[in-house]
Every structure is written in structure tokens, then in C-alpha cells.
Amino acid sequence: MITQGVKVTDRCRACGGTTTVDVGQFFDEGMLCWGTEGQCADCSDGWCEQDCGPVTPENIRQALLQAHGAARLRLSGDVPSLVPVLQALRSARELSLGEARAQAAQLVETGFIGTLVEMEILAVHLRKRAIQVSVEPAASPRPNDNRNG
Numbered sequence: 001m002i003t004q005g006v007k008v009t010d011r012c013r014a015c016g017g018t019t020t021v022d023v024g025q026f027f028d029e030g031m032l033c034w035g036t037e038g039q040c041a042d043c044s045d046g047w048c049e050q051d052c053g054p055v056t057p058e059n060i061r062q063a064l065l066q067a068h069g070a071a072r073l074r075l076s077g078d079v080p081s082l083v084p085v086l087q088a089l090r091s092a093r094e095l096s097l098g099e100a101r102a103q104a105a106q107l108v109e110t111g112f113i114g115t116l117v118e119m120e121i122l123a124v125h126l127r128k129r130a131i132q133v134s135v136e137p138a139a140s141p142r143p144n145d146n147r148n149g
């Protein structure tokens with residue numbers, strides 16, 4: 001199972017105290033799933049939510065991207081035909097043919113950027129059709145990683 005998670009703190013909607021929230025994305029039995037679980041330190045407020053589907057709520061994606069950085073999916077070999085790429089994209093995401101064409105063109109030109117789990121899922125679908133791809137960290141400007149100084 002491919003999974004990525006992060007703990008963030010938020011303000012409790014019930015008492016205004018500090019809530020610890022666990023958010024994450026994971027890949028389970030061919031499905032992209034996400035979850036969010038919160039518990040207030042100061043009162044009994046808490047929740048647990050989980051769902052599967054091609055679209056993860058944006059606040060969860062942003063929390064993961066901020067904590068772990070983005071991942072980049074690129075083709076690592078020659079692709080003689082875009083047909084298997086289109087098929088892979090359409091099986092991984094719910095896309096119209098037009099959308100799949102646009103995304104295939106983007107994949108060939110620049111690659112995709114997204115969360116690690118999203119990119120790994122696409123990589124699984126592409127590799128199933130014998131398309132060679134790589135997933136690597138996308139360059140992200142982090143002051144702490146600056147080795148020039």
C-alpha cells in the first residue's frame with residue numbers, strides 16, 4: 001500500500017482549543033483514498049472521515065504538499081504511441097477522451113506534478129501498459145535545503 005500522511009493542528013470548531021488533525025492519502029486495492037481524523041485536546045470534539053475516489057479534498061492535498069513537497073511523474077522511456085498512455089490515464093482517472101488527450105500531451109512534454117500517492121497511482125496504471133515512468137520529488141524551494149550557503 002502506498003500511503004502518505006501528515007499531522008497538522010487546527011482550531012477546534014466547538015471550543016476554540018487546539019485540535020490535532022491527521023490527514024492522509026493512500027492507495028488501496030486500486031483505489032485512491034483519503035482520510036481525515038481530528039481530536040480536540042481540550043474537549044470531546046472529534047471526527048473521522050474517509051472516502052475513496054479520484055478527487056481528494058483540496059485541503060488534504062495542500063497539507064500533504066506542504067509537508068512532503070510535490071512529486072513529479074515523467075516518462076522515462078520512448079513512447080511509440082500515445083494510445084496506451086490514453087488508456088492508462090482514463091483507467092486511473094475519470095476522464096473524457098479530450099481530457100485524456102490533453103493530459104497525455106502534458107505528460108509527454110513536462111510530466112505531472114501532484115502528491116506522491118497520486119503520482120504513484122498513475123505510475124502503476126502506466127506501468128501496467130508497459131510504459132516506463134519515474135516518480136521523483138519535484139524541485140521545491142525550501143530555505144533549509146539551500147546548500148549554497
Ligand SMILES: [Zn+2]
Binds near residue numbers: 012044
Ligand atoms: Zn474543543
